[in-house]
Amino acid sequence: MWTEQIPPAILNKVHPSIHPPLPHLFLAGSSTDKLHTLCNVFTCFRIKPTMLRLLVLSAVLLLSSAQLPGSRDCPDNDYGPRACTCTIVPLAGIDHRIIDCQGKGLDVLPTDVPADTFSLDLSNNAITELTANAFQNLNSLEQLILTGNQISTLPDGAFNGLDDVKVLKLNENRLTALTDGLFSNMVSLEELHLDDNQIATVTGSPFSGLERVRDLKLNANRMVNLPTTVFQGLATLQKLYLHDNFVTSIPSQAIRSLDTLIELHLNNNDIMNVGNDSFVGLTSVLNISLSGQPNLVEVEAYALRGVSRNLERLEIRDCPKLTTLHEETFRDFVQLQRLDLSNNNISRLPKAALENLNRLALVTLSGNPWICDCRLSWLRDWMDEPVMNPDLLDVNNVVCAAPPKLRDQQLEIVNRFDLDDEDVCNLLNPAGQIGAGQVLVASLFSLLCALTLSFTV
Known part of the structure; x- marks a missing residue:
């Protein structure tokens, strides 16, 4: 059996998840232990040998600022x-x-x-x-x-x-x-x-x-x-860092065998299109960053199919040529907690795109030129929901770019009725929020009015 004291200053740099700082911390164990014990005067933690090695290596890196006893x-x-x-x-x-x-x-x-x-x-x-x-x-x-x-x-x-x-x-x-x-x-x-x-x-x-x-x-x-x-x-x-290169497309074939990968960082490249099934095979991935693509014009509807069940964090921001997102793109993301779509050129977002994302903790939509009409009324309604988590959506930064009368106004304070006064919104929604059944009813109603008028005349 051995014990080794580690100063709190080192341990709390090495393993910041241990709070508050623990005084008089020491390691205890033996060469045959499958788990080692990390202790202080109050409590002990059981850690795997791999974590112990990382603690040792990290402590070595910190020797310039703190000497071990x-x-x-x-x-x-x-x-x-x-x-x-x-x-x-x-x-x-x-x-x-x-x-x-x-x-x-x-x-x-x-x-x-x-x-x-x-x-x-x-x-x-x-x-x-x-x-x-x-x-x-x-x-x-x-x-x-x-x-x-x-x-x-x-x-x-x-x-x-x-x-x-x-x-x-x-x-x-x-x-x-x-x-x-x-x-x-x-x-x-x-x-x-x-x-x-x-x-x-x-x-x-x-x-x-x-x-x-x-x-x-x-x-x-x-x-x-x-x-x-x-x-x-x-x-x-587990972690692959490919950001700040000149990659022009998702290396789908190269990464598909990485079934243990947890984090994939592809931000600040030159990707122009994220095609369907780009991430198939990444069955363990929790975090994907695709931000900072100056020429990205499309994320295809099923680009993220294959990672939707486990993904917790997705960043697609700072892409000035990205103007739209498919309503299927985020479907079935049952574990998604953070979604960052800020500073793109998106003007409309279909309601279906964010439906059923029940574990969302933060959605960032700021820095986009939103067209505030009936096609975005669902988002305005969402902001008013009593169960709405105030930390979920950065409502103060969702700002209208059009129509002219609403320019530079925060969507949160826009009158709900100001989003519905355009004739095109009242008759037909090109984004698909008004279904085919509603269009048929409207058409039949118009036909009935015409027939009634003809008989009256």
Whole structure:
């Protein structure tokens, strides 16, 4: 059995869901435990070993601002690179060697890193290349940080020997391409950061073999098209970040095998159309962001079919060419809680589009040029419902753009009868709110009036 005290300042940064801050927190457990116990003087929490590892890694990242009890400098005869800082940190009853070389002006990899190093931080240097087998002797390494260097290529074998690495950060470099099988030997990897590079070319299956990766960051690159095999092998992926690229269409074939995915971030790309069945296969997804598409003109009626049963949050905002939405688009979204349609160019929204969304907690419709006539009267009525949650709809920001007499008025304060005084609304609603039966009744009534008038004459 072991115990290890963790300062509250660290734990509450590492795991912000634990409130209020817990004093005198410590870990307790043994090497054979399936669950470990996280305790303070008041209570204990049972956590899985994977969460324990994340706590350990996160605590290591915070060492620059708070030292763990028992941490000490490495001995002089086993210090490692002299330009760097070497610290021994006891966690979970095991000493972990932390080598911190960030911002040391290095232009090549240090060669004297001890084999038992747990975390190696080489961020914010001037390293330009990695060679094959560069880290092959670091058999204990679990965290490798290469953020903020000038690395432009990754040769085959660059990560040989890193079988135990769980976190690899290559963000903010100059990478331009990802090749087939590039990371295949990193079988323990859980987080891969490739964001803020210049990646434009992706070939084959660069992530094959990464069956434990949960978070993959590819945002802020130059990707336009993704091969259908790009995500093969990511059997447990939960978060995929593809935002801030130049992707022109939903990579439907590439993502359809990601049945464990929870979050998909595609905002700020160049997607022009979201076609039917774009997300088929994403049976676990809870959050999709499609915002910031300057050329998006249509979200087809069944674009989101396949994710409707589980999706909790959907963002389609800041798309200036998006003018309409189909009434079928959000049908059967039984779990949807947040829907953001703000800052588009939508002028009308059919009532059926938001029907039966019983779990909605927030709908954002601001920043659209709403035409306030009878076709939007359902939304005005919705605002007046006694059961209406005041936090559900941002009513103060739903502003009319037309007709001229209602321009710049908040829909919430528009007189209900001002929405119905147009002849076209009283006879026929082009958006389909007046059904065929109502049109038939109106037609028969008109015919009866005509016949009555003819007989009278």
